[in-house]
Amino acid sequence: MNVRRIMVVTGSRADWGPLRPVVRAMSSDVRTESLIVVTGAHCDPRLGATASEIEAEGVEIARRVPLGDGPMSDQMARDTQGVGEAFRELTPDAALVLGDRYEALAAATAIVAEGGFLAHLHGGEITTGAIDNQFRYAITALAHLHLVATKGARTRLVAMGERPERVIVTGAPGLDGVVAPLAAGHGSSEPFVLVTLHSETLGGDPEEQARTLIEALDRVGRPCVITGANADPGGETINTVLRDACEQRENWTFEMNLGATRYREAMTRAACMVGNSSSGIIEAASFGLRVVNIGSRQDGRERSGNVADVAWDAEAIATETRRAIDAGRWSGDNVYGDGRASERIVEALATVDLTDRTKPFSPPSTRLG
Incomplete structure (x- = not known):
């Protein structure tokens, strides 16, 4: 053969x-x-x-x-x-x-x-x-x-x-x-927010968007695990702004690359996900993870019921993030497969x-x- x-x-x-x-x-x-x-x-x-x-x-x-x-x-x-x-x-x-x-x-x-x-x-x-x-x-x-x-x-x-x-x-x-999701939390009494932000390559100022996200997360007041943007134009700017923000906050962590195993573990244990990563649209539902999807980067993609879409407004992002955290784990079918x-x-x-x-x-x- x-x-x-x-x-x-x-x-x-x-x-x-x-x-x-x-x-x-x-x-x-x-x-x-x-x-x-x-x-x-x-x-x-x-x-x-x-x-x-x-x-x-x-x-x-x-x-x-x-x-x-x-x-x-x-x-x-x-x-x-x-x-x-x-x-x-x-x-x-x-x-x-x-x-x-x-x-x-x-x-x-x-x-x-x-x-x-x-x-x-x-x-x-x-x-x-x-x-x-x-x-x-x-x-x-x-x-x-x-x-x-x-x-x-x-x-x-x-x-x-x-x-x-x-x-x-x-x-x-x-x-x-993907295994069945565990309870939210990362070993402390306060759940963390998993954050991934990429640039909107057809519009928007990446530095301004990163600072809007920081303002929103400050209003939420939860620990954050932030992963690096990809190599798209504007990605380095986003990483610089978010890395600096993490250095100024005790309970924020910046990881350029968590790696597959640690990223899945983070999705399993996070209280919710915020940003505009495709992983929030495609994979997160299988982890029971609620997602606050910001802006237009993922516009048009099919979504499961765990995703809430929000515009680039700090208070709107913060409100949806609080709502996602309070709602707890999501239960339902993932439209992307079995x-x-x-x-x-x-x-x-x-x-x-x-x-x-x-x-x-x-x-x-x-x-x-």
Whole structure:
């Protein structure tokens, strides 16, 4: 039996978290083998150089593609070149990327340019408040197989003209292995707020937004665990403001990168989550964690009942945060799946026809002939 060698490209903790269970499932399936290529924040000391954490889990890294610093377009150019070189050297049967980050788009471009078969996780979603929305659509246009998290995402991709048999609802792999939530609290009598803020890449002043968030959290008056922003433009500004705020407050902690295990533990034990991270939209419901989602970054994404949306207003943010804390743990179904996505993803990767790479490029109702 021929083993399918799948090149998995990851650029940060944000995509490695949901990719981890997929890679583990591949290693447990005799039909598949993963080849891990790390780029982006994984290779950047300023953002935690998290490739070491992947290796600490016992996962072998096949290639590293450092992007350096500079404008996003410069980093994408280096990413495209580096992933293209990795593809030629590793000669995989197919490649897998996740989500909507610029690292994923650059990698997808390289893979298709090298004649590769591309599978895409988490397509068909909407985030109108971030440039990632456009990146996600572009990756959809490049991909040959779409492994989506929700029925709504599948409906969108089929309406765009993607072949229905190549759009498979798997659920979100980031939910795989989530355990039942524990009681809120972190070892003290007072619960903490888990905070992650990223920049709104299509508008808004990141420094002003960070200071608005600080004002709101001061009004709430609870301990805070704050994790670092990603590598988007404005992220360094946010990190500087929030790190300085933590240094001035005894019960606030800034962690550039908690790592997957500690981040899950924080989600399990936090009283609520505040910010605009996709983890609040996708994963938090499976932990029973209530989320105060701020601003427009996640606009358009499907939500479970644990999410409350609020504008950039300090008092409104504080009010919703108090309400979330007082309400306690949330109970309900997560619209992003049942925690069995990885097995469905691996089944699709192991059985799809890799020789068929046709793309329709138009909705069925508009095709000529």
